[in-house]
Amino acid sequence: MASPTMVYKRITQRHAPELTSLQQLYEQAFPVQERREFEQLLQLLDEPDMHLDVAVVGTRMAGFYIFWQFESFCFLEHLAIQPDLQGQGFGQQFLQRLLREAGEKLVLEVERPGDETTRRRIRFYEGLGFTLHPGFDYYQPPYRKGQPPVPLYLMTSPPLTDAVALAWLSRVIKQQVYERF
Numbered sequence: 164m165a166s167p168t169m170v171y172k173r174i175t176q177r178h179a180p181e182l183t184s185l186q187q188l189y190e191q192a193f194p195v196q197e198r199r200e201f202e203q204l205l206q207l208l209d210e211p212d213m214h215l216d217v218a219v220v221g222t223r224m225a226g227f228y229i230f231w232q233f234e235s236f237c238f239l240e241h242l243a244i245q246p247d248l249q250g251q252g253f254g255q256q257f258l259q260r261l262l263r264e265a266g267e268k269l270v271l272e273v274e275r276p277g278d279e280t281t282r283r284r285i286r287f288y289e290g291l292g293f294t295l296h297p298g299f300d301y302y303q304p305p306y307r308k309g310q311p312p313v314p315l316y317l318m319t320s321p322p323l324t325d326a327v328a329l330a331w332l333s334r335v336i337k338q339q340v341y342e343r344f
Contacts, residue, residue, distance in 0.1 A: 186201050228258075235268065237268065269319070296319065
């Protein structure tokens, strides 16, 4: 059976009606060390490189993603689907839409595999054509002062095998997504 149709909406205003549901899912889906304070996220709505899209099914927000569009690649900062809607193809539809929109390279961070949930997440992305780069030592800069960096892996689509290119992507993400804010 096909998944219900999702309608996508770009959030550009601090008073969008979807923000209450979005905040609940954002804070539920990501540990505090892997996300911004919600008020800080709202301040970024004015940033021309940052985009926040929600997917609505019927009258309900099914999920969201936050991505950064740079000149030569797109960085997916967060993607979350409502827990009771996971496994129904919504995440796949959402990510395929972003892959079409990104055009060139799409880069994302993923937790290092330590349990079945993190391994399943990696398999999900690999099933959509992403390549995991476990040989590249990547640490997400902290979102909050005084916190340590978070050890993660980068995944790319299309595959990227050049360590110099991975290092360059890592620097751009660190400077443009984390250190600027």
